[in-house]
Amino acid sequence: MGEDPDQTALRELARQIGGREVGPRAGESDESGEVPREAIKALATADLFRVTIGTEWGGLGLGDVEAAIVLEEIARFDVSTAICCQLAYNGPSRGIEHLGGQALKERYLPTVASGDCIISIGITEPDAGSAVQNMRAALRADGPGRWRLNGYKNYSTLGHVASAVLVWCRWPGGDGAKGIGAVVVPMDRDGVSVTGRHRGMGIHAATEAEIALDDVAITEEDVLLAGDPGSTESFKTLLAHLNHERCGNAAMCIGAAQGAMELAVTYARDRVVGGRPIAELQGIQWKFADMAVALEGARLLLGRAVRLAGPGGTPPPLETAMAKTAANLAAKLVCDESMQIHGGYGYSREYPLERAYRDIRGLCFGAGTVEAQKNFIGSSVAKGKATSSPGWRDQTKG
Ligand SMILES: Cc1cc2nc3c(=O)[nH]c(=O)nc-3n(C[C@H](O)[C@H](O)[C@H](O)COP(=O)(O)OP(=O)(O)OC[C@H]3O[C@@H](n4cnc5c(N)ncnc54)[C@H](O)[C@@H]3O)c2cc1C
Known part of the structure; x- marks a missing residue:
C-alpha cells in the first residue's frame, strides 16, 4: 500500500535514527537489562516521541499509520527501544488524549511528547490475564470524589522506570466486567511500589514490573474513565x-x-x-x-x-x-x-x-x-x- 511523501520521509528518518542510534546499542542493553537511555535521547531529539500526540500538547498529531511506520523501523533494530515508542504512541497517552480530562492531559501529554515521561500499563494480574474481567484491583470510596486503590499488577512493561501507571480497576459496587474503569497513578504516590521485575527470555531492556497498590489515594483528577457498577460500557x-x-x-x-x-x-x-x-x-x-x-x-x-x-x-x-x-x-x-x-x-x-x-x-x-x-x-x-x-x-x- 502506498505511502504519501510525508510518511515516506518519516520512515526514512526512523530508519536512519534506528540504524545510527538504536541498533549499535541494542546488544549492550540486552546484556545489561538497562533501559536504552541514549537511544531514547536520540529518538527524543529527532522528535520521534511526538508522533501521535496532538499538536496542542507538543505532538505531531499523526495517527496509527505513522505510528506503525516508526515502530516497524525502530523494531527492525531493537524491540526493547521500540516498546518505549509504543507506550508513547499507543499506550496510556493515547487513552489520556481521547478519554481523559484536562488535568490528566496537561499533567502527562507534553512530557510524553518530549520523551521525558513513560507511562506504564497495569492491566494484567496474577489471576487475571486473558480473562481480564477477573481482576481484583478495586477502588474503595473515601469521601466525595475520593477513593482508595488496592491491587497488584504483575506485568507492567517498564513500570520500574515509569513516571506513572495506567491502572484498570473496578469501581465500588461493580462485579465482573461491570464497573471496570481506569485511573492514572503517579509512581511516586504513597502506597505505590515496584515489588519486582520479570526476567524474560527477551526484551531485556524493557522488562515488565510487578506493582503493588496499597491503599493509594485517588482523586477525580486521576480518573481516565470512570467505571459504572451497573454497566460494562x-x-x-x-x-x-x-x-x-x-x-x-x-x-x-x-x-x-x-x-x-x-x-x-x-x-x-x-x-x-x-x-x-x-x-x-x-x-x-x-x-x-x-x-x-x-x-x-x-x-x-x-x-x-x-x-x-x-x-x-x-x-x-x-x-x-x-x-x-x-x-x-x-x-x-x-x-x-x-x-x-x-x-x-x-x-x-x-x-x-x-x-x-x-x-x-x-x-x-x-x-x-x-x-x-x-x-x-x-x-x-x-x-x-x-x-x-x-x-x-x-x-x-x-
Ligand atoms: C513481554 C510481555 C509484556 C507484557 N506487557 C504487559 C503490560 O505492559 N501491561 C499488562 O497489563 N500486561 C502485560 N503483559 C501481560 C499479557 O497481556 C498477558 O501475559 C496475556 O494477556 C496473557 O495472560 P496470562 O499470561 O495470564 O496467560 P493466561 O490468560 O493464563 O493464558 C495461558 C495460556 O492459555 C491461553 N488461553 C487463555 N484463555 C484461552 C481461551 N479462552 N481459549 C484458548 N486459549 C486460551 C492463552 O492464550 C495462553 O497461551 C505482558 C506480557 C508479556 C509476556
Missing part, C-alpha cells in the same frame, strides 16, 4: 482502545522480522557451502518464499487495520485481531527460519538474530495472546461477520 471502551496497542505490537513484529529476514538474505548470499552460496539452494529459497509470503500478508493486514482507523479513530477490532495474529505468527516463522539459515552462527549471541527471536516471542503475549485474537476472529466469523471477501454479506447486519 467503560470496560468495552477500554478494550476497544487496546486496538491501538495491538496494531503497534503487529508493527514491531513485522519490523523485527523484516530485519531478521534481511540479515538472512545477506548471509545466504555470502555463505558458501559445497562451492555455492546457500542462497542458490532451492531448500533455502523455499524458506525465503514462506517468510516473504507470511511477512507481506501480515503487512497488508496491518496496513488495512491502521488505515481503517482514520484520523483520530480507533482501528476496528476484527481487522486488528487478524493483523496481530498474522504478524505474531509471521514473526515467529521468519525469525526462526532466519536463525536456521545462519546455521550455528544464528544461535550465537555475536549475531543479532537470536535477540530478535527472543524479543518477538514476548510480543506474542502482550496486548492479548494469539489464542485470544483467534477466539475473537473465529467467533466473529461463526456469527456471520463478513471479512473483506467481495460478495460475502455481513450476516450480523439485518
Whole structure:
C-alpha cells in the first residue's frame, strides 16, 4: 500500500535514527537489562516521541499509520527501544488524549511528547490475564470524589522506570466486567511500589514490573474513565482502545522480522557451502518464499487495520485481531527460519538474530495472546461477520 511523501520521509528518518542510534546499542542493553537511555535521547531529539500526540500538547498529531511506520523501523533494530515508542504512541497517552480530562492531559501529554515521561500499563494480574474481567484491583470510596486503590499488577512493561501507571480497576459496587474503569497513578504516590521485575527470555531492556497498590489515594483528577457498577460500557471502551496497542505490537513484529529476514538474505548470499552460496539452494529459497509470503500478508493486514482507523479513530477490532495474529505468527516463522539459515552462527549471541527471536516471542503475549485474537476472529466469523471477501454479506447486519 502506498505511502504519501510525508510518511515516506518519516520512515526514512526512523530508519536512519534506528540504524545510527538504536541498533549499535541494542546488544549492550540486552546484556545489561538497562533501559536504552541514549537511544531514547536520540529518538527524543529527532522528535520521534511526538508522533501521535496532538499538536496542542507538543505532538505531531499523526495517527496509527505513522505510528506503525516508526515502530516497524525502530523494531527492525531493537524491540526493547521500540516498546518505549509504543507506550508513547499507543499506550496510556493515547487513552489520556481521547478519554481523559484536562488535568490528566496537561499533567502527562507534553512530557510524553518530549520523551521525558513513560507511562506504564497495569492491566494484567496474577489471576487475571486473558480473562481480564477477573481482576481484583478495586477502588474503595473515601469521601466525595475520593477513593482508595488496592491491587497488584504483575506485568507492567517498564513500570520500574515509569513516571506513572495506567491502572484498570473496578469501581465500588461493580462485579465482573461491570464497573471496570481506569485511573492514572503517579509512581511516586504513597502506597505505590515496584515489588519486582520479570526476567524474560527477551526484551531485556524493557522488562515488565510487578506493582503493588496499597491503599493509594485517588482523586477525580486521576480518573481516565470512570467505571459504572451497573454497566460494562467503560470496560468495552477500554478494550476497544487496546486496538491501538495491538496494531503497534503487529508493527514491531513485522519490523523485527523484516530485519531478521534481511540479515538472512545477506548471509545466504555470502555463505558458501559445497562451492555455492546457500542462497542458490532451492531448500533455502523455499524458506525465503514462506517468510516473504507470511511477512507481506501480515503487512497488508496491518496496513488495512491502521488505515481503517482514520484520523483520530480507533482501528476496528476484527481487522486488528487478524493483523496481530498474522504478524505474531509471521514473526515467529521468519525469525526462526532466519536463525536456521545462519546455521550455528544464528544461535550465537555475536549475531543479532537470536535477540530478535527472543524479543518477538514476548510480543506474542502482550496486548492479548494469539489464542485470544483467534477466539475473537473465529467467533466473529461463526456469527456471520463478513471479512473483506467481495460478495460475502455481513450476516450480523439485518
Ligand atoms: C513481554 C510481555 C509484556 C507484557 N506487557 C504487559 C503490560 O505492559 N501491561 C499488562 O497489563 N500486561 C502485560 N503483559 C501481560 C499479557 O497481556 C498477558 O501475559 C496475556 O494477556 C496473557 O495472560 P496470562 O499470561 O495470564 O496467560 P493466561 O490468560 O493464563 O493464558 C495461558 C495460556 O492459555 C491461553 N488461553 C487463555 N484463555 C484461552 C481461551 N479462552 N481459549 C484458548 N486459549 C486460551 C492463552 O492464550 C495462553 O497461551 C505482558 C506480557 C508479556 C509476556
